[in-house]
Amino acid sequence: MKYNISVKEFLASLKAGSVDQQDFNEAFNRELKALRKHEFFQHEEGMKGKGMPISVKDNICVKGMQSTAGSRILAGYKPTFDATAVTKMRDAGSIIGKTNQDEFGFGTFSVNSGWGIPKNPLDTERTCGGSSGGAAGLTAALSVPHVALAESTGGSISCPSAFCGVVGITPTYGLVSRYGLIDYANSLDKIGTMGKSVWDAAFALSLIAGRDEKDSTSLDAKKKDYTKTRSVKGMKMAVPKEYFINVEKNVEKNAWVAIKRLESDGVTYEEVSLPTTQSALYAYYIIATVEASTNLARYCGMRYGMEQAMKGDFNQYFTSVRTAGFGAEAKRRIILGTYARMAGYRNAYYLKAMKMRTLVIKDFKRIFSKFDAIAAPTMPALPPKFSEIEKLTPMQTYQMDALTVPHNLAGMPAVSVPCARMTGIHLIGDHLQEEKIISLAFAYEGKE
Amino acid sequence: MDEVRKIAKLARLELTDAEVERFSRELGDVIKAFDALSVAEGEEPSFRPVDIENVMRDDTAGKCLTREEALSNTKHKEKGFFKGPKVIDK
Numbered sequence: 001m002k003y004n005i006s007v008k009e010f011l012a013s014l015k016a017g018s019v020d021q022q023d024f025n026e027a028f029n030r031e032l033k034a035l036r037k038h039e040f041f042q043h044e045e046g047m048k049g050k051g052m053p054i055s056v057k058d059n060i061c062v063k064g065m066q067s068t069a070g071s072r073i074l075a076g077y078k079p080t081f082d083a084t085a086v087t088k089m090r091d092a093g094s095i096i097g098k099t100n101q102d103e104f105g106f107g108t109f110s111v112n113s114g115w116g117i118p119k120n121p122l123d124t125e126r127t128c129g130g131s132s133g134g135a136a137g138l139t140a141a142l143s144v145p146h147v148a149l150a151e152s153t154g155g156s157i158s159c160p161s162a163f164c165g166v167v168g169i170t171p172t173y174g175l176v177s178r179y180g181l182i183d184y185a186n187s188l189d190k191i192g193t194m195g196k197s198v199w200d201a202a203f204a205l206s207l208i209a210g211r212d213e214k215d216s217t218s219l220d221a222k223k224k225d226y227t228k229t230r231s232v233k234g235m236k237m238a239v240p241k242e243y244f245i246n247v248e249k250n251v252e253k254n255a256w257v258a259i260k261r262l263e264s265d266g267v268t269y270e271e272v273s274l275p276t277t278q279s280a281l282y283a284y285y286i287i288a289t290v291e292a293s294t295n296l297a298r299y300c301g302m303r304y305g306m307e308q309a310m311k312g313d314f315n316q317y318f319t320s321v322r323t324a325g326f327g328a329e330a331k332r333r334i335i336l337g338t339y340a341r342m343a344g345y346r347n348a349y350y351l352k353a354m355k356m357r358t359l360v361i362k363d364f365k366r367i368f369s370k371f372d373a374i375a376a377p378t379m380p381a382l383p384p385k386f387s388e389i390e391k392l393t394p395m396q397t398y399q400m401d402a403l404t405v406p407h408n409l410a411g412m413p414a415v416s417v418p419c420a421r422m423t424g425i426h427l428i429g430d431h432l433q434e435e436k437i438i439s440l441a442f443a444y445e446g447k448e
Numbered sequence: 449m450d451e452v453r454k455i456a457k458l459a460r461l462e463l464t465d466a467e468v469e470r471f472s473r474e475l476g477d478v479i480k481a482f483d484a485l486s487v488a489e490g491e492e493p494s495f496r497p498v499d500i501e502n503v504m505r506d507d508t509a510g511k512c513l514t515r516e517e518a519l520s521n522t523k524h525k526e527k528g529f530f531k532g533p534k535v536i537d538k
Binding site for chain 2: 080319
């Protein structure tokens with residue numbers, strides 16, 4: 001297939017004028033059509049415009065395209081504006097559709113979607129991971145150039161990237177504007193990127209990073225080209241021993257192979273301890289559910305999204321729409337989050353979790369005062385089969401996020417790079433140290 | 449169980465008996481885990497992962513949604529206004 005080229009080569013060909021865009025778009029759309037059975041999309045628009053094909057996770061608003069964050073309660077909602085990250089991508093390419101995800105990001109396996117369940121292209125009996133499952137599955141399955149906009153609250157970029165064998169970058173909290181993102185948890189959500197190679201994901205990040213006056217939490221970071229790397233020779237990595245507890249034997253082995261391979265590039269490593277690892281998971285689930293239950297209060301069958309015939313008083317109407325529109329996991333998290341912020345419980349749970357976040361940040365800062373990055377397995381296991389997922393309790397599912405949650409809680413960036421089949425090596429950095437971890441990812445990938 | 453029903457009412461959700469039973473059981477597990485969270489007493493809470501203080505933008509008028517755009521996503525509208533459910537009985 002003549003378009004079986006990297007995004008970098010494709011962009012160079014476009015610039016040189018040697019790509020017939022019409023012919024490329026047709027070839028691209030044929031591939032998309034062949035992938036429909038995988039249910040990667042909530043809404044598939046196809047490649048119609050110019051430049052590079054860009055997919056957008058369903059919770060990031062695209063003007064005129066149904067945007068539902070994977071939830072039936074937003075059925076029919078067509079935003080009248082673009083998210084800032086989408087606006088910034090438009091110069092480089094065209095939006096091909098909205099990728100499938102767990103409802104509002106509530107999940108690790110993309111099985112909690114109102115619009116079908118994406119299947120892992122490496123093994124269709126298994127999950128793509130979540131919550132950005134459609135984005136990762138699509139990125140892995142396409143043989144033609146494409147980049148994905150995804151989003152992470154507690155690991156929703158790294159998890160599916162590892163499971164589907166693609167590169168995912170979760171930036172520092174605030175590096176990318178959240179304007180136009182359908183919020184899950186405002187103090188945790190981060191828009192990031194996915195690609196088949198480190199270059200692809202880093203290139204897309206370079207386009208979307210930067211301060212936005214429409215998002216007061218976006219950081220005033222200097223504009224950078226994240227595809228320009230620095231030498232990794234002499235860099236120091238920390239390998240936390242807590243990140244190898246309850247990890248499948250093969251995953252553990254492959255993570256060590258990856259770490260040793262970086263050692264041959266002149267990167268040193270040392271085993272360390274991050275004692276807040278397990279507490280971080282609990283604190284995360286309190287903060288995430290509390291913020292989610294607040295955010296989800298706005299969906300009530302008025303102004304946009306799912307509507308019913310107006311019957312009864314407003315409490316009856318809102319209850320009727322919300323009961324019909326939210327899936328089981330959304331209801332579970334609303335109940336949990338509402339409980340944790342009820343009078344009398346707020347100090348016991350929410351405030352305690354916020355204090356725990358302080359400790360988690362201190363724990364990471366202590367490590368990053370001596371090391372350039374943390375290296376660890378991205379996920380503790382291979383992607384489970386759908387038949388296995390059905391048997392998991394909510395606590396067992398939440399436990400799958402144990403290695404991705406702590407740095408997400410601390411707002412710190414991470415890159416997941418494939419290191420074995422359906423397995424990723426995770427490189428985690430200090431706030432705004434994307435350049436370091438992306439350089440390590442390039443060195444590991446062995447390109448550039 | 450009664451607690452779950454009370455929360456559901458606050459959150460404007462109607463749960464089936466089976467859901468109430470299941471959520472009560474599952475929430476019990478989760479809450480037990482949360483109770484283990486006690487070591488951070490004495491720390492200042494971090495409401496955000498990165499310090500951000502009083503971010504302002506210039507006080508200039510920008511582009512707003514038009515009335516048509518604002519109303520474009522609903523059937524429930526009348527004479528240029530959103531229509532909502534009944535609030536008080538006559």
